[in-house]
Amino acid sequence: MEKETVRIENFSDAVFAIAITLLVLDLRAPEINMVKNGAELLVFLKSEWTTYLAFTLSFFSIFIMWVNHHKIFKQIYSRNTAIMFSNGLILFLVTAVSYPTALLARFFNSEASSIAVAIYTGIFVLINISYNLLWFIASHNKKLLRPGITDSAIKKITNNYLYGFPTYLIAFGISFQFPAVALTICMLLLIYWALSSGKINMNKNED
Amino acid sequence: MEKETVRIENFSDAVFAIAITLLVLDLRAPEINMVKNGAELLVFLKSEWTTYLAFTLSFFSIFIMWVNHHKIFKQIYSRNTAIMFSNGLILFLVTAVSYPTALLARFFNSEASSIAVAIYTGIFVLINISYNLLWFIASHNKKLLRPGITDSAIKKITNNYLYGFPTYLIAFGISFQFPAVALTICMLLLIYWALSSGKINMNKNED
């Protein structure tokens, strides 16, 4: 059976690659007249630490999402309208990540910190839902999946994404009161996924 | 017979992917000194609803165009100058979509609303013409098409695009008087294409 989803995957990969690279446009050099000498340039650059934090966090978040997207589509062989548009929703949200990133960069170190972090964690809640939706659609119609996929492999992927949802939801809830804690949870989840993604990669049966 | 259009399709896919992702550059975070606290940030973000509307509408419009582009090129096996340049025209217009999108985002909720919507619906009229042109060229020269394609399959695709033209033209005409109605028609057409694209996908004979 031929895999029908190759062009969707290539298009998705391109969107991920562009979205991840466009993040850099939010790192802006100061205007020439704002900085008189090297010391002032260093002061300016240090004051921009929230921008670097937001850029780094979003870069590796999208990177992990891309790895996970790859992993899900390795199991999807056919497509239908629901697959197409739940994938379209993922791409829409991944593309949009640069906006909350810019808000986080500018307002994390301000009075508006809690709202900026809530929006930032909020988009990851939505992205998590969209991944669960894609996998829910795919895993509930075995005709769409790789021939010969085992139920335990399906369950393993299902579990991998289910953990993310409540965690991001907790981060979202916390962000209104303790924005720094909420952001730390996002980073820890990122590290967890980086490590767990590795383990699945190594196990050839599910990969 | 070898398919000659692979590199054109890959190039077109890349242009679609970039055009769809660049739309996000119009979502701009407020400057740090425009917003004092979380409440003001929320007020600012709410006032930007036309930007989100324009971004969402254009994202899924380009997404549907990409799906349709894919569908047409699955039937085209050879290329000639006319195919190359009618496809170039499609890419030109798809790339340009971000400009009317920015106009819509800024002026939908202003005195200039009708002109902004007219330009926005106008570019979709032009894109629709360019798709019809591409398919007209391809379907009137059977040497360009997939060997063994049936006349009913050709006709089905022809019809699928013909409906769009008068509808967008009506939306364009209405937009001068009732811009909100015109935009609603664009959204409904999007949903119609999303669903109908699915049906053709499911039917393996034409796909």
Next chain:
Amino acid sequence: MEKETVRIENFSDAVFAIAITLLVLDLRAPEINMVKNGAELLVFLKSEWTTYLAFTLSFFSIFIMWVNHHKIFKQIYSRNTAIMFSNGLILFLVTAVSYPTALLARFFNSEASSIAVAIYTGIFVLINISYNLLWFIASHNKKLLRPGITDSAIKKITNNYLYGFPTYLIAFGISFQFPAVALTICMLLLIYWALSSGKINMNKNED
């Protein structure tokens, strides 16, 4: 003999696709406070005609360059340092096109018109030289070329690019005195290449 240049071609295609799509970033919507109503929006948009002209001209120029790039690399099977870096030079110049395009957009209708057009035609002179350089390197080392390529095919491609160089040089020279004429020459050359590229495409022997 395996074609060694696939990854170079894919990378080049991506750069062409991004460069052609980024051109749109120079079409900028007016700020909300610059325009009070639909009539003023139309006046603003009309005043931007040089931007549309520059965008359109550069879009189709890069499109034709991409077609020609494809055509040359269909004949190149091996790579060496000279191929890699003459191709890198082409990509560098193609990427840079958006800068003279922005100059043309802003200054074609100003006192600085002749300089803007001279720079614009000047970059096409350079791009033409870089294409001739790539083809010179490839065609003077038959080991780099497609096995079985005929001398007449080589000569045909050589001639196709040679015409461009003096024409762009003339346009460059004229632009200081008659910028509008110089730009018209660029457009005519574009149309000539669009048509002649078609003819080579149709002829299966060289393609």
Next chain:
Amino acid sequence: MEKETVRIENFSDAVFAIAITLLVLDLRAPEINMVKNGAELLVFLKSEWTTYLAFTLSFFSIFIMWVNHHKIFKQIYSRNTAIMFSNGLILFLVTAVSYPTALLARFFNSEASSIAVAIYTGIFVLINISYNLLWFIASHNKKLLRPGITDSAIKKITNNYLYGFPTYLIAFGISFQFPAVALTICMLLLIYWALSSGKINMNKNED
């Protein structure tokens, strides 16, 4: 044995292509009211020479990095978490290059020159470390490498990257005192790699 790294390579290629093309966004045309005539436009363009220098240097630096990335991944056949994330680190830093490039463009010809050049050379130190890290991980686990790769081929690649690290470190150290010298070292290293990359390309045994 099947190569498992194809999708990683394609994704990386896309990120390289986008990062290299986005550099052009830092070439900005003057506002229309800043320039009255052709002579003033020329004066403005000449004053922008640091921007052209930074753009050119970064473009060819990323281009060489892409060539080297290609070369390393030709030898890597399997992937694990460490490969994935050391490659992610490379992509992160390559994407970020546009920021030090913008700093260099604006401040090379100012009092802040030494800091701007130190940051610029600094990112190349980091990129060099990330390449060495990727190759260290790959070359210390023969299961990850191309079957049949010889120890001398591994050593040759190892050496090729080792030279870069101390050189960039020296450039970084010098930049605080003699920024122009530091930048010249970067350029010479670029030329060295362009030429040496060629030699490895020519030698079919390692390629």
